[in-house]
Each structure stands twice: as structure tokens, then as C-alpha cells.
Amino acid sequence: MKKIKSLVLNTLLFLHCLLAFMLLFETVVKIPFWVQPLGRMHPLILHFPVAFISLLVILNLLKKQLDAISFEKINLFLLFLTSLSTTIATLMGLLLSLEETGSELMILHKWIGISISFMIYGLVVFYKHKTFFKALLYLSFTSVIFAGHYGAGLTHGTNFITEPIISAYKPKQDLNSSVYNFFIQPILDKKCTSCHNDQKLKGNLNLSSLKAISEGGKNGPLWLAHQPEKSNFIERLNLPLEHKKHMPPNGKPQLTQKEIELIKVWIQQGVNDTISYHGLKKGDTLKNLITKKWLQKSKLKKTYNFSFASKESIDNLNSPFRNIKQEAPTSPAINVAIYGRSTFNTKSLTELSEIQEQITNLNLSKLPIQKKELEFVSTLKNLEKLVLNGSDIKSNDIKELAACTLLNSISLSNTNVDASILTTLEKLKNLKEVFVWNTSITPEEIAMLQKKLPNVNIIEGFVQDPNNELKLTPPILLSKGNIINTEDPILIGHKMKGVEIRYSLNKSAPDKNAPLLTKEIPLTLNGKNNRTIKTIAYKEGWKASKIQSFTFFSRGIVPSNFEVTYDGILSEYLGSASNILIDDYVLNHSRIDFSKYWAGFNKKPLIAIAEFEDNSTPIKEIVLSCGFKAHKAKKYPIKFAEIWTSNDKINWKLASKKTFQKLKVSKRKNISFKINSKDTHYIKIVVHATQGYTFFVNQVFFH
Amino acid sequence: MKHFYYTFLVLLSISSCQKNNNDYVKIPEKKVPKIVDYNFDVRPILSDKCFNCHGPDAKKRSADLRLDTSEGAYSKLKETPNKYAIVPNKPKESEVYNRIISKDTMQVMPPPDSHLSLSNYEKKIIKKWIEQGADYKTHWSFLPVSKPTLPNITSKNKINNEIDYFIIDKLNQLELEPNQKADKERLLKRVSFDITGLPPTIEMQNKFLTDTSPNAYEKIVEELLTSKHYGEKMASSWLDVARYADSHGYQDDDLRTMWPWRDWVIHAFNENYGYDKFVTWQLAGDLLPNKNLEALLATGFNRNNKINQEGGIIVEEFRIETLTDRTNTFGKAFLGLTLECAKCHDHKYDPISQKEYYSTFAFFEKTPYRAHAGGVAKTLAEKPFIDISSQLIKDSLPFLNKKSYENVKSMVMEERDEVRNTHLLERGAYDAKGEVVTHNLPKSILNFDKTKFSSNRLGMSKWLFDRQNPLTSRVYVNRIWQEFFGIGIVKTLGDFGMQGDLPTHVELLNWLSSDFIENGWNIKRLVKKIVTSATYKQATVISQEKMAIDPDNRYLSRMSRLRYSSEMIRDHVLASSGLLNTEIGGRSVKVYQPEGMWKATSSGRGLLSSYVQDHGSDLYKRGIYIFIKRTTLPPVQMFFDANTRDQCEVNRQSTMTPLQALIMLNDPTVLEAARVLSEKLVLKNSSPEKNIEIAFRKVLCRNIKPEEKTIFLDYYSKQEALFKSDPKRAEDFITIGEFPSKKDRDVIKVAALMQIIHTMYNMEETIIKS
Amino acid sequence: MDKEVFEHQININRRHFFKKAAMGMGGVALGSLMIPDLFTGSNKTAIQPTLGLKHFASKAKRIIMLTQNGAPSQLESFDYKPKLRDMFGQELPDSVRGEQRLTGMTANQKSYPLVGSKVDFKQYGKSGTYISDLFPNIAKITDDICVIKSMHTDAINHDPALTFLQTGSQVGSRPSMGSWLSYGLGSENKNLPAFCVLLSKGKGNGQGVYSKLWGNGFLDSTHQGVQLSASEDPILYLKNPKGMDADSRRKMLNHLGSLNELGLEEFGDPEIKAKIKQYEMAYRMQTAVPEITDVSKEPDHIKKMYGPDSMIPGTYAANCLLARKLSESGVRFVQLYHQGWDQHGNLVNEMGSQAKDVDQASAALITDLKQRGLLDETLVIWGGEFGRTNYCQGKLTKDNYGRDHHPRCYSLFMAGGGVKAGTSYGKTDELGYNIVENPVHIHDLQATIMHLMGLDHEKLTYKHLGRRFRLTDVHGHVVKGIIA
16 A cells, blocks of 8 residues: 555656646647647546546545445545546646637636646645545535536537526427517527627617517617618618628628518518418418528538548549549539540549549540449449540440439430430439430430430430531631742642632632642743632532632742841831841731831831842833822822832932822832843832821832 | 656657657647737737728728727727727736637627638737737837847857848757858859849859859959849849830730830949939939939839720829829839728728828829820820930930930820829729828828928938838848848738738848948949858758748748749840840840730730741840730740739749740740750760760759769760651751751751750759759 | 538548537638649649639539620620610610710710610520520520620720729739639649630721730739630640650650759759659640640531631631530630620621621530530630610711710620529610619629639638738629529
8 A cells, every 4th residue: 555655646746747837838838749639538537537536525425334444445545546537637638728729618627627636636635634635525526516517518518408498498489479489589689689688788779589679779769660661670781781880780690681571571561579470361471471482491402421531532542634522621522534535544443442432423524434444433322423425435334324323414425325225224213314415326216215214304415407508618828928939839728627629720710610629739820920719618518618719929030139228117116128028928908007017118218229149031020019098198108219220239220210199099009110121230129208108018029 | 856857758758749740840839929029929910810890991990999009909899888809918808809719600700701710829829918918019110220239149150241140040049050051153153143144154153163262252243243234134123113014005005115214224223323313213303403314214114004095095094093003103112012902991901091092192193194085006105205316325325225217215204284183082983082182101101291301203202212211221122132032031022011921030121221221222232242141152952850840941041942033044045055145225125936926815906916026136135125015925924923014013923834844845945045055066076975064064054963964965875866867857856946057067966965955954953043 | 510511620630629619611621621733833832722622512613704805785685675776866865874984985975876776686495585686596595594684894994894804803913713713723634724715806896805814913823824826836835846756755854854853852842843743744735735626626517516617726616616625624714705896886797797706606615515414514604894885986877886885784694504594684774774673793793603613702812912812802792693
């Protein structure tokens, strides 16, 4: 006994030091995670001290009945047990309390608990002083009762014990009790009485009972019978949320439209505090309102009876090719979509077995899905929606799905399944919709399926109306540029596969019998400055396109060097005339304005010098493709244009000059100079704008 | 006695296990400090969770209770008399505390539907603060800047200049050791990019590596600071602040020519104008007593705002829009405050009233705006502007780099002679004119003493640079700091208010700021101070421990590994390959860009409806000169987190997306650089090994490691074999970019080496401050 | 609080013990639930988690938004006003106009003559909704769509209005709706961007678009809308350079990988890991995206459904087809813009050709989603930035006229994704100038769209410069009336 006694005393001292220490440094101390479980055993352990101390008390009450020695022994032993278990329980409690901020209740519980621990330690220490011992014992016992009660409050809610009694006092409400008691007071209790009750009378108003309400508040009566809009109550509710006088105050739970409406109507009907739902006449507005909006079961949101998959497994199963998402924090259902035909294999599916219970929505579009895969799918007992569009499934494989009894939607579009899937579909009792667009199932069969499965919506999808053919888009130019040398290959094609392009190079419009254009063809200009090719597109099941013609311009003689003294207005941003004038594009239809297609000149003239190293073929004609803002031009934008020729770039000879004053202004104009340029190496083009006007040049040709 | 011995054993085990176990370190219950400081511990909580409804904004105040002032918090509650929000020293009697710990959803604060809630730690803080007397203090950043004394550090060996004192001091508290000094090569790359935005040349590398003198580093820093490229580097972030762009913004988004202003900024940095002069000229250059053209050009700063050229705008609506932009820019750029929050209502967190907002607004009341509604084309600049001729440049703006024959127009500031009152605008709506207000600036920052400051933009700048102004220097110093360390001492560069992050080293910030002021707002000096600190010179290695304790490196126990800005990435690629056109200034250039980007978004109107790419040397100018069309940003800038230039921005994100990888892999700019560098090296016809070594030094700015060399050599031989077997492919691969290719180049070798160099450009370290 | 939440709490956060503590759902829980999203590489995720989960269960998973840029006239499309025809040429009563401000274009117009639709309307579907003859194909699917006739907005000019529609704010670069959803829900198919943008132009008077409309604002750039171009390089820089095939690209990435591994050994910086991942994803995109964007393999009946233009890249029809393919492959938000609806004059002709370009493909898209069983999980939105005036701008003639901007009322329609199909919501007065029933503000629309996607527009916030921002600013109410 001696040994035990000292051991116990030491342990007790140690434990209490620890206890004291932790109290002192409560805010600083970190509870390591491995200690937490201890803390959480508090609610378990605490039952021992409670039991022990009760025993101890009983024992001391029955002291007379026992012989002194054995009493002493038992008493001391029991006391040790009590004190040890108490301190341990307390310590654990303290650890636990560190995990949470103290609510009032908890703090109370905590301190009583601690004091008990010390009191009982006291019992051990002052064991010899009998009277003191007794007093302390009973004191601790009573504190235990309190501590216990508050403790229970923490885990079960404060009025856990008293609740049944309290609720028993509340009279049972039903549709025979007054509309006010059954519908309206509850609203007030929910949204108003926290600030307007017997204790707390904000605005001197109490909404806890009809009687109290009838007394009104500092702003007079709450509601006026038959005049909801004049009623203070409704007014306040309807004020904008930000408004100072709006009730309930911004930030507090607001009344719903449904609730406001009900109260309004009820006031409208004269604040009747006795009439019950059943009491109301048939067709009465209030009655209708209640039946419609309050009694009908609102579509309750789906709840699942299976548990949540762990975040870990969801994370682990997610991959770049497999997206796994829980439906929402409040829903354990999981949606799975798998992507990437090339990377897919059966394991991509079977790996999901650890979450097979949670999968409700599975998307396997465009994957090589076959029997083997569907066998796994059949193990997904909670599967509701399955998408197999464009996958490799066969009608036979579908049989596997019979096991997925909760399936309500299957998408089979773009697959080879046929009408034989009916046998499987019939087995799926929850089936609502099947998508069979672009499968081997014929319209007749669809009609048949629909008859066999009246509750299932079978979606056939888009059906092309055969006698309403669409017109093809015209052919397009695929080769680059519309300036060519004779015999240069040109390529005209179409974006749609399987289109036939027919063409003609003469006046006649191309038709079905016109020559076929399959690849690029060389275009002979036979001496002309330009040539036009007309094309049309045909395709089975489509109307022929409109005729599209393309004009190609002869590139003529290309200067070996081409420079301008001034690059044109805003050339820093729109590109230099030296490029624009000899690029390979002539624009047939584009807005004439400063742009990368048009070089513009006004104050400073266009002065371009073209060099021809090889002048064996003399240049007979020079063409400037010009454009003007014709609509607002009163004068002709070009004052004059000159062509100079030279052999040495120093001595220039005027070869041609044009003035335009008389001319009428058109949007576009090809200015042509006929010259005679025997053995000249340089040709200079000079164009001056009319004062206050701008002219644009798009291309220059030398023929 | 020996019982206590046990006790401590246990306590030891408790305290020790939190260090050992990493998971536990990551989610620590923050320790509640012994003395709770209002500014640093309490206000952030109140400000974030309470002031929205119980703050400065009188209109939105609930229950007529304000918690941002002691008066408000200590006085009787209006709605529940005989109760108090806060009773100093008595948390239990303070409603504030009772409400935040209440479990009753009707009682608890903040109310559930605010979706805000307090953590246990925050609750404990509030409690302790009340217990300690619930003492209110002025917000730290509104207190005048005073120079603190250096903390005393026993071990001086880790210290190079004042900065280090403060850093080391904090690190000691955190029981963290600073990293070793970075190796010379990496240090050189780092500092060279930080100061000039360009990589160090091989010559520079050799010089620095061989220079063993103690001040070798200082010499390099001096050299870099005198480089003309310093101005370009510093300018690039200022252009974000100034929302600079080459188009007007909004739908039609036509051409604008503000580049002369941009060139001035570069000039100003290179000339090392004091920050006070630099800013005063931009804010009020037109009002200076002694008029000068350069200062006038500088005022373009506040003409960089967007202009809506849409037909049928409501003139007044966009006049207000423009002035608002200038006011907000003032608040964000110079005061580092979210002034704009006070446009529609009193500021919810900071002591700035709506009235004060419009009093600030008043300073811009007569500044230029678009006075007509019709949609107009080709307005490169709206009045007033300087029409800059070549002559004018020769005479008074020599730093401008104009090539075209035409004059260039650059918009500037000028007071319109209109009689206008500034009205407070209800809800910030342009047509809801409220009371008339007069020139004034937020007094909580610094009282605008009309006897001292004139009531115009000049007075405004005087007020900014008054010794008593607590924000100007702090805000700028913090921004510069961020350019070098990645995160500001105050993380929220644009919010020094109560919602902003608190400084990690408030003393350091104060010291630098006052030092900055005392030395005439000398920017180069500040930069030098930073880059010569031991803190800056640390290596970037990250230990597990540092990762766990300070993942964001707020306390600088190492140098952060920061990704380059979009400009730096381009400049590095061009410079290292020798393609860079080092010419300073000039009109913005249009470099390689995928087909049709502008066409797709444009309405087809205006000069910028389709993209006309530049050619020749213009293709190789620095990133800062790339043409910025607001409605369609250059892709590289967009993907590498450059700002949209819609409004003043003081910070850039640094994110990581696959699109960035795609650019580095397939952008012709990078491929061309690789090709050109490869051609150069191959022509020297030395061994592949040698070529790889040189290329590596140019791109990574350090000597290649053996293990790296093995990888490259192996890759090279494979590539060479591949291209040999298929020369066509090699030919295709090296026909990239407009830069003329060397005659008689060895196609196979060039292609193979190009592949290697391109891989180097894609290495993580290449575009990182390592 | 329901059982699930409790269980759920337990399994996500074992540190809580008290039942009461287990009740507080919110940021914390969502945060800890975050599913790591490859599209966000850097450690920033730790600071601002891509929440990655719906706030509550809902049908819609993806959105396709068909923005008709320039503001199509509601009076020639979905808002039938016979009275206006009778009052042809009569002055707009001031009583009706009230305080409405006018644009700079008509502000100083002498008179405001009313003009009814030149185009006829007929009733369609079970609901007997009126739809104009300009939209025969959309009319055919009336029972699948929900027309809102009571939209209204704050802005009166294109740029601010469009910006308002897409970002919830008229000015400033706030995150676009798509960015918010990418931030809130993450991407479904991690080999594709979560937010794609497709642009096209009609023949009508155009109003440009701008990258700000699909910008990520202050959100992480990973939520930026990715613009797909009509060229053979659908995403910028997606294509390998000439002379480099997928195989040699793979080899390069392998070498690059081992080099970066060396860096990782030296510095131990987790960002290097992220970088390696980032390159791998880029590589996957290079194969995944072209597979989807290649429409040439589409069967003939698809081409007929969407119309012949669907084969010409960059047309509205082609973009609709592309939108379906992207959405089908798990792209969270596909945003289309179609220019050319700004009919200040010559409305009758221009609107005709605009409608022709748009009608068939829009209807086809919805039908196509439906026949694949994807319509209920895809929300389709069709509409512009504001409406047009009931009076004529410029010269009024018997058979032609123009209409100015009108922010006070306009129409748009939605389909799929949990929207009440075959209904119309809201009403305007008989002159089509003011809303008389169930107004829907832009912020309400945004709140509703988010709600349909399972997000609470008040909860999805982002703290930036000291303020919690959200798509709907501080406004917006979910329009319950249009939710099935």
C-alpha cells in the first residue's frame, strides 16, 4: 500500500503541475496532433470519475455499516481511483478545449472541471482531516453534477434535457389551428422575435405573441386590417434593403417573397386570428395561396444514401485524360468524363472501382468502348446518366447495362446500335430518355420503340428535309495573289470535301458539262493584260453554288529595282509605297482609304523610280491602278502625272504627261501611259495631288 | 523538485514535435503575441471583417455603430442601450466580443449571409486586445516617415549595408539563416537584368569573373547604372503605371502617337531626374513658372488615358470618365491607395470621404477631354498636343528619335479656360451632380494647407513631395523594392490602406524612404543601395525548412527565383543571339505576330484594322518598343502577364500557363534567334562541343556543367544524324525569320545546333533570376 | 443541417470535433476540397485556390454564349409590337420616354417618329411565342428556348455595354464571365483551355471586339479566355515549326525535361516541377486541339444542319459547329462574338442578311446538343448588349428606317442547362419602350447564369486591392422565373 500511495501522490503532483502549467500557457501551448486523440477521449473517460466519486460519496454515507479498517482501505483506494481518473479526464478536457474557442458554456464547464480536479487532489492531501474531507467531498460531488450538466449541454445542446418538457407545453399545431398560429407566428419567430421579444424590445416592439403585437410599437400599430400596404409591417419589409428603416435589418435573414405574400393576404383578409385553413371557404384567396404555395411539396432536392468518396481517392484518380468531380460539397455523387481515344484503355475505367458507388454520371464519348468496358459500367449501381456518343459499342454490348437499374438517360448518338437494344431498355425501369440520333435505327423502328416504351422519350434528332436543298458556297482562290505571268499555275478550290468545280475561260457561264477543275491549272494570258475565269461548285444533295469569277492581271515586266523618294502618308504604320505598289495584289473590292493596300499622297508627290537592268524588251505601257474618295471630290484629286525616262538616272527625259481637270471623278481609275522606251534603264513616275486632295495608288504595271 | 523535471520532459516533447512534423508546421494555430498591436494584429481583422458595415462609410453603416474609431467603439450602443460595443479591459462586457463568439445565427457577427467569419486566432486576438485596453492607433502608413536606428546585429559578417541589418534582425527572430552569396556568374546575370533588362555580354562575364578586387561587383553595378539601357528597363514598369499605349482604346481603337512621351521617360531615368522632379513634370509640367517644352511633353502622362471614339458618346459621361481615370491614377500611382473606392460612397475602410474624392477630382476639373461626340478617323492626337517637327527636336527635344518626314503629335496637359464647378457626384453617376466642392486632398494623409500649396496641379505635386507626406516615398520605394525582390515590403503595392497587407519590415521601409527623401529622391542611388546589399546577393537555393516556414520568401532568407517580364524575355532572346537593335526610342514597332489577329477583332474602321508588320532592324527592337494596340494586345505580352494598359497598374502577375510554353517553343522570334546564333557559331567551324559551350554562356550566362554538356552533346549527335538522313527537313527548319541567312552555310550543322540552342532558350533557368 | 454535410465535413476536416463546429460550410471547406487543376501550375494555387467545385448541385456543366455584338433589334426579332405599326410616323410620347437619356447620335434629332417592324411575326411552339420571320430556324425550336423580353442595362454605348455584359462592370479590366467560371469550377478536360473565344463578322455595320472582353482581370492568367483563330493554327503558336514533327518535339521535351531536372536538384524550387508539367500539357494540347478544330471530317448531315458556311473557317456557322465540338470535349465556357448588328440605318436590309447568317447555325447548335443528350448540361445564351429604339433614327421611309441604341429594354434567349424551355419571361409596354413586368438587369442575368452553373454569385469572390470583387459587383438577383 505504501508504495502505491507514494507512486499515486507523485503522479498526482506531476499531473497537477502539468495541468497548472497548461492553464498558464494555454494561449501559447501547441497541442501536437498526436495528443489530440487523447483530448478527444475526454467524453469517454469522464464517466469514470463521475462513477467513482458517486461511489465514494455513497461509501462515506454508508460508513457506519462497514468496519473501520476495510472502510479505510476501500475509501482510500477509491479516492485514489477517483482523483487519478478526475485529473486525467480534466487534462484531456483541457487539451480538447484548445482545439476550439471557448463558448461561454464551455469556459464554465472547463473551470468547474479544473476546480474539481484540484478539490479532489485536496481530498487526497487533506485525507486525514475528516470534517474538512467530508465537506470538500460533497462540494466536489455537487460541482461534478454541474460540470456534467454543462458538459452534456456542449455535446447535445443546452436545453437537451429540458427540451422535451418545454416542447410538451407548446400546443400541437395543425391545419385546424388558426392560420396565424400555424403559418404566421412561426415566420415571425424565425425572422423577427430575436430582436422583438419579451426581453429585447427594439423599437419598443414585441412580436412574440399576437397579444403583444396588438400593443404595437413606438411607430404605432404593426398592421391595419384589410390595408396591407398601409401597414407599418409590410412597408418596412418592402423598403430597399439598404434603407435604414428596412426590416429585418440588412445582414439579418430576410423574409421571402412567399412569406411576405402570405402575411399580406392575411392582413388583406382582416387580421383574422382564429380562422383555420380548414375553416376557410373553398376558392378563398388565402386558402388557394396556402394550398398552392405552402402545402404542395416543393421539388425536394435529390439526396443520396451512399457516403462520400475521400478527397484523396478523387485526387488520385484525376488525370489529364480523366476528369472526376464530386457534384457539390453537399452531394456525394460523382461525375466522370474520360477523354482521349489514343490514351484510353480498359484500366482507365476499371481503376474507378474504388468510387464505383459514387459515380452517377459517366461520359465515354468517342472512346473504343466495348463489352469489356460495359461489364465494368454494369457494376456502377448508382449510375443515372451514361453518354456513349460516337463510341465503338455494339447493340449486343448494351445488354450489360441491364444491371444499372437507376439509369435514366442514355446517349447512343453516332453509334452502330440497332433496334435490338429494346430488350435491354425495357429492363431499365427508371429510364426517361434515350438519344439515338445517327444510329442504324430507322425512323420506323424509332416509332416502334416509342410505342413499346411509352414512358421513355426517344430522341431521333435532326432529320434533313430532302426537298429543301441548300446552296453551296462558291469556289475560292487558293493560290496566292491575282497578278501572274502567263502560264503561271492558279489553284481554285472549295472548303467542303467532295465538291466538283466546273469552269469556263470564255464569256459562257460554266455549267454541269463545263470542264472539271481538279488541280492547279496554268493560265495563258495570250497577250492580254488580264484574264477572267468563271467557276461554279456542284455536290450531290446540294444546290449548285452561284458563279464566281476570278480576274488575273499580267505581271508584265518586273523592274529589277523599285524605289520611292517618299513612302506615302502614315507609311510608318501602313507600309511603304515601294512595297505596296509592286506586291502581287490588285484589290477589286476594298474600301479606298489609308491601309496596307493603298499608298496615299497629298502634299508630297509620288515619285517612283523603276530600274530595268535588262532593257531588251522595251516598255510600251505603264498602268497606275488608282483610287479616290469620289463621293466628296469636287476637283479631280490628281493634278498631273508624268513619266520620265533615263539611262543614267541623271538626265531625265519627259516621256508622257497627263492632266485631269476635265475628268469626272470615279472611285477607281487605271491611268495608262503609252510610251516609247527604247534602251532606257530607268523610268520615273511622278504624280502630284490637287491642292487639298489625296489620291491613292494600289499597284503599278509595266507592259 | 524532480517532478518538475518530468514536467519539462513532457513539455519538451510537445514543443519539439511541432518542428519535426512538417504537416503540423504548415497548419499552425498562429501564436497570439504577448502584446497585441492595433495596427499589426487587430485592425487587419476589423478592417477585413467588420468595417464594411461598421466603418467610415456613413451611408452603409449598420446599427449606427462604427468600429474604426475609439469614439465610435467606446460609446453606448444606439439600439441596445446600457450595452457597449467595446469596454476596454473587459471583453465579457463588450458586445463586439460576445457577438463574435456567439453561436446564435441571429446574434453572431459577422452575420452568416456576409459569408465572412472569424478564425479562432482572430477571436483570441480581439479578446486579448480588449483585455489590454482596446487601444486605437493611427494606421501605420499615415504616420510621417521617420528614420529608425539600425537594429544591432552581433555577427556583422552577413552584412553589407543598412538593408541587411533589418533583414537579418527579422531572420534571427525567425531562427532562419540567410543563404550563402550567389556564385559570380549567376549574380552577374541577375544584376545585369535587374538594372538594364539585358544579359551580360561574354566580355562582361569574363571581366567580372577574372576581376578579383573586392569592389569588382560595385564596379559592374556602376557600369550598368551608366548604361543607356538602364532608362529602358526602369521605364517599362512606369509605362504600366502611366497606362501608356499606341492606340486610343475602346472599340474603334485607332492609332495614337504618344511615343515621344515614352522616350522622355527613358531619357528622364537615364538623366536620373529626382523622383520629385520626374513626377512634378508629369503631373504639372504645364504649370511650372518657367515654361519649358520638355516639362510640357512630360505632362503627356495624364493624356495616356483611353479615349472613346465611338460615334454618339455622351460627351459629359466620358469627360467624367477621363477625369476619374486621372484621379484614380493619382491615388494609385503616387499614394498607393484605393482612392477609387471613394468615388461612389465614403471609403469603406480608409479615412477618405466621398467629398475628399471629388475635392481631389477638382484638380483635374479643367484638364483636357474629348469635347465632341462624332466618330472621327485618323485622330493621332486630340488637342492640346505638341506638333513635333524635326526642327523642334533639334532645338529643344534632342532625345527624341523621329525618322519620318511628317511631324509627330504628342498630347499634353493644359488648363482649359472654362468656368467649371466640381460637384460631388451621387453614386458616382456623371449626371447626378451633388454639392459643389473645392480643391482639397485627403487630410488623413496630409492637410492641404492652402497658404502653402497653390490650388492647382502644381500645388498638388508640392503636397505630394512635402516632407510630411507619409505615402509618396514609401509607395515608390516599395515599388522599386518589388522590382528587385519580386514582392514588396508591403505586398499590396497599390493599397497602403487598411485593407492592404502590412509591411514585413516596416522599419526597413521607413529607413529606405527617409533615406530616399534625404538624398533628393535619387533613384539610381536607391537602386544601387538595393543591389549592393548582401540580401540581394544571396543564392536562390531553397531548403525544405525555408520552403515550409517561409514559402513566399517574404523574409528573404534567400533570393527569390523570379520569372522575367515579357519584355525581358524578348530582349534576352534577341540580345543573346546578337539580333538586338539597341537603338533607343522611336515610334513603336510591329514585330512578328500571327496572321489576322487585328482583323478578327477590328470593326474594319481606322488605321489599325489590319496589322502591317515592320521589317529589317525594326523587327529586333526591345520589348518596350513593341506596338501596343489596347484592344488586341501583342500575344507574347498577353500570355506573359503584361498589363492591358486600360488603367494604371502598379503590379504584374507572374503566372504559368501552357500557352507560355507554346510561345517559347514555336514563336518565330525565338526560333529565328536560335537560327541566327547557330549560323554565327557554325561559320566559325569549331567543334560542336565548343559551339555548345559558347551558346550556353550566351543564353544561360554561365559556364555549362559537365552533366549538362553530356545531355546536349548526345542530343546534338542525334539531331545531326536525323537531319543528315532528311536534309529537306533541315532546310525547312532553318528557313525561319526575315533575318538574311549566311551564304554557303552548312545546313545540317546549322539545323542541329539551332535545335540545341532553341532547347537552351526553353530551359527553366534561362528566363529566371536564378 | 442535412446528414450529408455533416458526414462530408467529418471526412474533409477531421480536426473539428464538436458537432456545432461541423456546421460552418464555406470557403474553408471548399478550399480544402480544391481539386488541383493542371491548368494552374504555380504555387499561387495555395494562396488563391481554384475552388474547382460547384457550390450546390445543378444541371448545367458548360456554357456556350452566342453574343450578338452590336445589339440586334428586339423589335424585329422577339418582341412583337403590332401597335407600333399602327402608330407609324407618330411622335414618341414624352410620357413614355420619361427621363431616358439619348446617345450623341439622336440627342439633337428634331423628332422621334415611331416605327413598327417591317418584318412579320408568327406564333410558334406550345407556348405560342411570337418570333419574326427573320428567324425561321430558331422559330422551329421555340419549345427548347426561353425568351427574356425584359432585359435592361446601364450603358448606352457599345464598348461600355458589351464590357458590362461580359464583366459586370462598364469600365476597368475586370475578369470576364468565362474567367470567373474557370476560376470557380476549373476545367473539365485538362488538355484544353477552360475558356475559349471564337470571333466572326456579318455583313452588317460592325462594332469591334477587344481582348478585355475575355480577359482574366485580376484573376490568375490561367483563367484568361483563349482566342481560337480561323487559321490552320487554331491556338496561337500551337503548331510546331516547319521541319519539326511531333516525334522530334517529343524528343526535345525529353531532353529539356532532364535538363530542368538538374535545375530542380540544384535549387529545389517547386516552380521547376510546375514548369515541366506546363510543357507536358502544352504538348498534349498540340495533339488534342487540332483533333477538335478540324471540321472537315464532319459528316454531310452536320454540314447541312449548320449550313454550307459551316465549312468556311471564321464564319458564324463554322464557329457554332466548333463551339459544339469544344463544349462536347469539356470546354467549360465557349464564347462567340458575331459582329454586324448595329443598324442605325438601312435596318430592314442589313438585319435581314445578318439574321440569315445567324439563324440556321444558332438553331442547329441547340438541336445538335439536344440530339447528343448534352443540352440539359449545356447552357446556351443568345443576345446582344442592349436593345434598339422604337423610333426611327435618321430618315424614315415606308420601307426602310434605322434604330438607335436603347438600354431600357431588349430581348435575348437561353436554352438548355436547367432553363425553363418553351417559355418567355418579362414584358414591355405596347410601344416596346419600357418594361412593365419582371425586369431582368444584366447583373440579374449574370447571377442567374452562375446559379444555373451551381455557383452562388455572392460567394464566388476574389480579394483584390482590399476589396472582395465578384462578377455581379454588389447587385444581382437570381431570376427564379426562368429556372426549370
